[in-house]
Amino acid sequence: MKIPxxxxxxxxxxxxxxxxxxxxxxxxxxNVELVAVCDLxxxxxxxxxxxxxxxxxxxxLVFQDLEEMVRDVPDLQIADITTDAGSHHAVACTAFDLGLxxxxxxxxxxxxxxxxxxxxxQGRCGQLLSVAENYRRDPMSRLTKALLEASAIGDPHLFxxxxxxxxxxxxxxxxxxxxxxxxxxxxxxxxxADMMLYLMxxxxxxxxxxxxxxxxxxxxxxxxxxxxxxxxxxEMPDAVEATxxxxxxxxxxxxxxxxxxxxxxxxxxxxxxxHKVIYGSGGSLIPGGIRNGTSPSLTLxxxxxxxxxxxxxxxxxxxxxxxxxxxxxGDRMAxxxxxxxxxxxxxxxxxxxxxxxxxxxxxxxxxxGQVGRKAVAICYAAFESSSLNRPVTLDEIEAELxxxxxxxxxxxxxx
Ligand SMILES: NC(=O)c1ccc[n+]([C@@H]2O[C@H](COP(=O)([O-])OP(=O)(O)OC[C@H]3O[C@@H](n4cnc5c(N)ncnc54)[C@H](O)[C@@H]3O)[C@@H](O)[C@H]2O)c1
Numbered sequence: 001m002k003i004p005x006x007x008x009x010x011x012x013x014x015x016x017x018x019x020x021x022x023x024x025x026x027x028x029x030x031n032v033e034l035v036a037v038c039d040l041x042x043x044x045x046x047x048x049x050x051x052x053x054x055x056x057x058x059x060x061l062v063f064q065d066l067e068e069m070v071r072d073v074p075d076l077q078i079a080d081i082t083t084d085a086g087s088h089h090a091v092a093c094t095a096f097d098l099g100l101x102x103x104x105x106x107x108x109x110x111x112x113x114x115x116x117x118x119x120x121x122q123g124r125c126g127q128l129l130s131v132a133e134n135y136r137r138d139p140m141s142r143l144t145k146a147l148l149e150a151s152a153i154g155d156p157h158l159f160x161x162x163x164x165x166x167x168x169x170x171x172x173x174x175x176x177x178x179x180x181x182x183x184x185x186x187x188x189x190x191x192x193a194d195m196m197l198y199l200m201x202x203x204x205x206x207x208x209x210x211x212x213x214x215x216x217x218x219x220x221x222x223x224x225x226x227x228x229x230x231x232x233x234x235e236m237p238d239a240v241e242a243t244x245x246x247x248x249x250x251x252x253x254x255x256x257x258x259x260x261x262x263x264x265x266x267x268x269x270x271x272x273x274x275h276k277v278i279y280g281s282g283g284s285l286i287p288g289g290i291r292n293g294t295s296p297s298l299t300l301x302x303x304x305x306x307x308x309x310x311x312x313x314x315x316x317x318x319x320x321x322x323x324x325x326x327x328x329x330g331d332r333m334a335x336x337x338x339x340x341x342x343x344x345x346x347x348x349x350x351x352x353x354x355x356x357x358x359x360x361x362x363x364x365x366x367x368x369g370q371v372g373r374k375a376v377a378i379c380y381a382a383f384e385s386s387s388l389n390r391p392v393t394l395d396e397i398e399a400e401l402x403x404x405x406x407x408x409x410x411x412x413x414x415x
Contacts, residue, residue, distance in 0.1 A: 003356040004076050006036035006060070006069060008091055009083030010048035012172070012229045013105055014039070017082050018048060019341070020348025022055045027349070029323050031356040036073050038063040039083075047231065066091065070098040077101055078355060084175050085182030089114035089415055092129075096121040101128040103355045107190040108372030110182055111406040112380050112397055113415050115373040122369055130355040130365035131372030134347040135191050136198040139320055139328050139336060140288025144296045146318040147285060147311060148199060152298055154282030159200050159252070159260035161192055161276045164268030166246075169220040171266060172229060174240040177217050180409050183244020184266040185210065186379050192262060193378035197371065199278065199287065200254050206262075207391040208250035208382035213267040217242050250382050262382075291343040293336035308334045323353045373398060380406055 005021075007014050014037070021034050034052055037060050039045035045062045053059040063069035070076055079095040081088060081104045089109045095102055096118075108131050109115035122129050135141060148156060171188075175181040196203065219238050246267040252260035278285045288296040298306040298314075311334050312318065318332055325331035327346040336343075358365050377397040383405040385392040396402045403410070 001360060002031060002033040003078055003359055004035040004073065005032045005078040005080055005352070005356070006038055006063075006073070006076055007034065007048065007080045007082060008038045008066065008095070009081060009087075009105075010037055010039040010041070010044040011082070011084070011232070013082040014044070014048055015051065016228055016344060017080055017348055017352070018052055018055065019345040020352055023327065023345045024349035024353055025056060027323065027326050029326060029353060031353055031360065032078065034060050035076060036061045036063055036069050038066060038069050040064055066094050066098060070100070077359065078103060080352065081105060084173070085187060086110050086175065086180065086413075089117050089413070092118045093121040096125040096127055099125065099127065101355065101359055103130050103132055103352060104372070105132045106194070106372070107182065107186055107376045107379070108369065109376060110186075110413070111409050111415070112373065112377050112403065113400060113406065113410045114413070115369070115376050116400065117415050119369045119373065128355065128358055128365060129369040129372075130351065130358070131367040131369070131375075132348070132351045133191070133194045133367045133372070133375070134344075134351060135195055135290045136367070137324070137347050137350050138288070138290050138343070139324060139333055140294060140296060141195070141198065141290065142320060142324070143311065143315070143318060143334060144285065144287040145199060146315040147296060147298065148278070150315050152283070152311075152314050153278060153280030153285045156200060156256070156258050156278050156280045158279040159196065159254070159258060160279075161196065162261065162263045163274035164263075164265040165272040165274070166266040167269045168214040168217055168267065170217045170236065170240055173232075174237060177240055177242035177244055177246075179244040180412050183242075183246070185245055185248050185264065185383070186376070188266065189248065189264055189379045189382075190375045192264060193375040194367070194371075195276075195287070196252070196260065196262070196378065197374055200256065200258060200260065202255040202374070203378050203381070203394050204253045204255050205391045205393045206250050206252050206378065206381040206385050208248055208385045210245040210248045210383055210386040212242060212245045213247055213265075215242055216240070245383070248382055250385070288335075291340050291347065293338060293343065295335040310334075323350050
């Protein structure tokens, strides 16, 4: 059985989802069919349809309007939303009201209120919602999680996630520097937040400072993200004025009682830096890489270091699910070797497969709307904490009891 799906948003990520669909179509577990593409920009939609014809052997129908698409393709079931972050809530609410299930790219919504509006629309309509969080679906993330669950480092006490990069260059697209369209601390930070949730469990509160250091960003000399945005390189301005903060430093308390430090700068000049590590009562664990196949790295309290195949002895029950096993070539692995684009499209194939499987089997997706909202709420808890100069709890944020920082954005979108 193949569930009819439409890609809504035919920019860089729409193209990557198409590559994910191609990967899935070549597997033994193919369960979707691309029947339509939709974008406000007709040229982007036409281009993606051309690419789809080449890759999949049939041309999806092209639309600029969701309602027209559903009218013309009445058996459509999934809207795969890959529009930019600022439009997710409008597109998702419309798609739910039109009776579609949704796979939404991260962040689920531009603000916490946007996420709540999407969840309300889902409540009205009862369709499924899955957030396309690809990082946790990497086999190396799955192994990291299995090691934590097997108490390989005892009780996790301290989580450190610190990174700094990018200087003053425009990161991928100009909208990623605009507060009202989803700045990098949301667009990139929500991945960190989801991995925090996945590995450490729910966040109780955050105390943070955010700052905008690089007020003007300049066009990068080389194209970004493995050439996925090449087509739009000519549209990139030489410089953009940034309105979204680019640097965050925070202290986090998890529901488990563990503590964390999350610091992320997209305005760091000089040598880039990125490190994640979890310390527990029995050792430390560096999570496995995302889309690079690097094994997790474990150091026990007595100094013994374990990585690669040796880790599998600690998790005898660790098995990847059927689609991940098929695409990555095995149901137990401690590393893998493939280029970024290959790993990228496999992870996208896995998340698309999961939603279709949930529709067929009547199950709820792993990263549903509640989980997707939590990840956005972690980012906004940091932003609101900085505005209020006090720790902010996740409960306050999700219930919209605190929301000064996001109020300006919500006013623009009248959500
Ligand atoms: N998971 C990941 O690793 C990853 C990586 C990159 C981007 N993303 C996410 O994918 C999404 C898209 O990012 P991108 O880099 O492709 O952006 P983009 O700007 O390249 O493309 C967005 C596309 O959406 C279209 N669009 C905007 N509003 C629309 C609407 N209302 N209806 C139909 N089409 C509309 C635009 O015309 C454009 O073609 C974002 O949410 C981003 O965070 C995820």
